[in-house]
Amino acid sequence: MGSTMDMSKYHDLFLTETGEHLRRMSRLTLALEKEPADRNGIDALFREAHSIKGMAASMGFDATARLAHHLEDLLAGFRDAGTVPAQGVDLLLSGVDLLEGLLADITAGVAERDVSILIAAPIEAAVAVAVSVEEDRSDSPIEPVTELLQRVQVVIDLTADALAPSARALLILNALGSAGQVEACKPTIAEIQQGFPVRQLSVWLKSHCSEEEISRTLHGMADIKQVSFQLDRRKSSLRDDDSRTVRVRTALFDQFINLTGELITNRYMLQSAARAGDWQEIKEGLSLLTRLVGDLHHHVLQVRMTPLESITANLPRLVRDHCRKTGKTVNLEISGEGLELDRTILEALSDPLVHMVRNAVDHAIEKQGTISIKAWREKDMAMIEIADDGRGIDPEMIRGKLVERGLLKESQAAELSKRKLLQWICHPGFSSRDTVSETSGRGVGMDVVKSALESLGGMLEIDSEVGVGTRFLLKAPLIVAIIKILLVECAGREVGLPITRVLRILDIEKKKIQLSGGEPLLLIDDEHVPLYSLNHLLWLPEQVEASSTVHLVICESQGSKIGLMVDRLSGQREAFIKALPSPLNRLQGVSGATIKGDGRILFIVDPNALFYDEKTFIEPEMEAG
């Protein structure tokens, strides 16, 4: 038993480390493409391949070891020749790809794939192989980093006269299985099998396919009245929490040991002070304990900090491959990769980043251009800017589309500023429809990017100039675990709002609130701010007692200001945010919770998500009309 445990520990380490070596290999190879005679580069690459070979051999992964050895041989040849030929780069990259595939096999616990085709080929022929391997990649099921898996909710209405609706439902589930992975459905499969009279089937699907492609799989099926889609805003749990590992610098680890030692001493001190009833001593002990616990907390959080590089390292390769496919020349500049963020945040940013870079290559840049990624820190926030010098987004085009699609009335659209118009590319009703490349080349899945960011307590800013380029600014907290919250009370219930969401708080006289179409609004600095009752948004009863002042929390939502009316403002505090366990993580608008000093639980409400939900009712109405 013990020995298998140990092996599995090394197994994880092998996977993590090999992954890191492969990322570096990919980057070094791309550098060599630009400077083929860089001796240091060749040497560094050789060392990476050598490390992989050694580790794979000791773990008994023969194919991986053999391939790494083969790459070593190739590199030795290039070193002797003094330069890497152009085909050599392709060959090395396909070697890296194949190694990634092998790593995926090992991760999945299946037999390693065949490597002989790449090894057996001599250099000239190998280039042909390299090309074919590369093409293979596009439809290989394992393309781990670059696909943005989406969870969609497909709602299928069956006609009322369907003869065997439950049998039909099973067939539909089967068909959808070809477009992705069915995660859940309602009614459940068991219910359907028991002959539950299905009139409407909701399916949660994890899929790469567009909505159109998913609809197509159901095309021609009888008994289907209507197929509709809802973007699933449940937090994605694509990554398995338990299998992740963290590497800790020895120096940091030593600090933990020292702290533990101090805590033990502190405990003895407190114990003897308590025995002696020496209050002064107890007081001192407690203040020391406070400091030690604070230190410990700080250090624990450090363990989770990871440089941005861990998610940007793949981008140069992504851009290169994409350029090849599209025949464009794109220069990718990355700076500030040393910025350290919490792992959870980095992981959540990884897919959106890939997505935005890919979008920029595919749509923004016409023939050639530059994409620059800059990262820096501003107070407690990480700023990541993704800018291109492509065609830019025309706000007038967005305005036209909004009216055309019935998302806004013409008069409403006419009033929108450029900044607000640009925000609309993140609206699911706008971006999930596939006419985007003709408008601006942006927007595919931007709603997903935005919601990923917002679920972290971050924000997305968009700026674009036609003919000059587009700039996205991702603001994300550096540390997810601790955020500042504003405590508010509604109907005697307390909830927290993330301070990052709050623009200001206001107490106003009730009579200043004006009505428009029955809905309250307030004039602040010449701006109409719609007001919403947080009690109402939280499905709580309204406060009965009439008071002449109203407490308002002004937040930004979808590029506009909104005001939340609350019964009471009860202060601010720093809170250690815990992720919510299932099924609580599926409550719309609730982003986390914290345990207060007295052990009570306080839930954190994301006003944006509440508001989003409140607004979605517009869409079906529009579609019906």
Added chain:
Amino acid sequence: MKQVLIFRLGSEWFGLQISCIQEISEMPQLDYIPRAPVWLMGAMNFHGNIMPVLDLGAYLGIESLMTVTKVVVMPPGQEGIALGVTDVFRIVHYDPDDCLPCRHDTKQKKFIQHLYDYEGLVVNMFDISTLIEELKTI
């Protein structure tokens, strides 16, 4: 032989295999969960974990205004929930020979595997896996 916990929801008796139970405790202080469905009574602090307490009677539609005095906590690895029940009775040995089929026309049939005759007491054997599966789709 398997053991089951017999508990009460309103005026009905239910049985749950003890392998599905981590802990049984008095009703703790509950905290407000925003936008929770009516059958989620609130959240409890369970050894530093945030755990929602489900009003099982309300969820099953058996008894909507029943009192809840005890919570039955599921073991980790399941959905992290605790079940609020009217009261717990005792843990008994379970003899499959004393099982009876349940009524086919009850609307909660999917949650009741079968009936168990414990010394003349009709016990609904509760199917926790159906509940957990269903919670995943909510």
